[in-house]
Amino acid sequence: MTNSVSISTCDLCDAHKGDDSGSFRVLPPVFQCYGAVTAFHGPVSTVKCFEDNTLVKAAVERPGQGRVLVVDGGASLRRALVGGNLAASAARNGWAGIVVNGCVRDMAELAAEPLGIRALALMPLPTEKRGEGLAEVAVQIQGVWVRPGDWLYADADGVVVSSLPLQA
């Protein structure tokens, strides 16, 4: 499922720039855009894992219901946590997007998927699936806390996260 209503992260930042409550957060500008969808948003689900994408695969094989999967891969640049197969599963199962604090691979396949995909970089090496990791826990993405049930908004300008759903 892709979100037809696009919400500008710049507009959100204009409206919330004085919010020091911690509810409104902006991710550091280190993410590259790989999916066919640039702007996406939805409630957050999380996976925390390190060079093992067992739980990422399990998540995207379940119904996404318009959610955004935030994967904290510890910023490892050594293995790809999402490739063409997982991205295709995510799109087919109705995820709005995937944000990976780590690497992805299969650039051409990712670019064809109707899904938002953000990651730090491309890396052709896959992971070892050892069954390790945690699902639906609070994660720290580039120093910013992201929790299951937060709302994430991404567009060409950046990625913001909020405890509450935000209006366009």
Ligand SMILES: O=C([O-])CC(=O)C(=O)O
């Ligand atoms: O299966 C993996 O580990 C990642 C991958 O290459 C894919 O999703 O196609």
